[in-house]
Amino acid sequence: MTHVTQTYAALRTLAFGILAVVSITLTPVFADDHAGHGAAHVDAGQVQAILHHILTANAGFVNRTGPNHFHPFLEAQHPKATVISCCDSRVQMQAISAEPDNELFVIRNIGNQISTAEGSVEYGVHHLHTPVLLIIGHTRCGAIKAASGEYSSESQPICKELNTLKIAKGGNMVENVTLNVNNQVNAAVRKFEPEVKEGKLTVIGALYDFANDLKHGYGKLTVINVNGDCSTDKTKAYSAE
Numbered sequence: 001m002t003h004v005t006q007t008y009a010a011l012r013t014l015a016f017g018i019l020a021v022v023s024i025t026l027t028p029v030f031a032d033d034h035a036g037h038g039a040a041h042v043d044a045g046q047v048q049a050i051l052h053h054i055l056t057a058n059a060g061f062v063n064r065t066g067p068n069h070f071h072p073f074l075e076a077q078h079p080k081a082t083v084i085s086c087c088d089s090r091v092q093m094q095a096i097s098a099e100p101d102n103e104l105f106v107i108r109n110i111g112n113q114i115s116t117a118e119g120s121v122e123y124g125v126h127h128l129h130t131p132v133l134l135i136i137g138h139t140r141c142g143a144i145k146a147a148s149g150e151y152s153s154e155s156q157p158i159c160k161e162l163n164t165l166k167i168a169k170g171g172n173m174v175e176n177v178t179l180n181v182n183n184q185v186n187a188a189v190r191k192f193e194p195e196v197k198e199g200k201l202t203v204i205g206a207l208y209d210f211a212n213d214l215k216h217g218y219g220k221l222t223v224i225n226v227n228g229d230c231s232t233d234k235t236k237a238y239s240a241e
């Protein structure tokens, strides 16, 4: 933490305390993700501190890499996988790639869906010709939690992106996250049937578990579906161990 962010830590604590009370009435669905915080006034110093943190991280990246890092992909990108991930800030590509530059074509949306970003997914498969389409769901997903409950008080755009998640109301979180990944894999296999049949594309469904809910380890990515086949024999063949 920089000295600037430390300076604002006390202010943040106070503001979040007030917001915790306000958000009870403002955000019934996404309360766990603290979505209500965006509605509050944020002072310029706090924004500057956030930007300072981001730009400092970027300066470190620039220093670590240098021109040679970028030269191989200045003219074109050649990613190995199209990745569909949830937007959740606890799910990041550093968990699955030491160097995602030019390696992963990443599409992110709430609930790691195809239908809400179909053009982007098509771009990865049809124009960049990635041999792998990797769909990553994750434990403790706020979108899945919201979609499994009552969310009609959300805005129309948010409802639109939750309506496309076909999961059970209520129910177990891990089961619903798993069901959504399987739904997305099945939709991808149907959508890209010619590429899958010709062996040009393999659709992989996986769960990323930052909470160790699956008891495979914190931060573990587990393959659960290969081209619609969820059998252990199949998924093991595409797993690291």
Ligand SMILES: [Zn+2]
Binding pocket: 086, 087, 088, 110, 111, 112, 138, 140, 141, 142, 143, 144
């Ligand atoms: Zn999520």
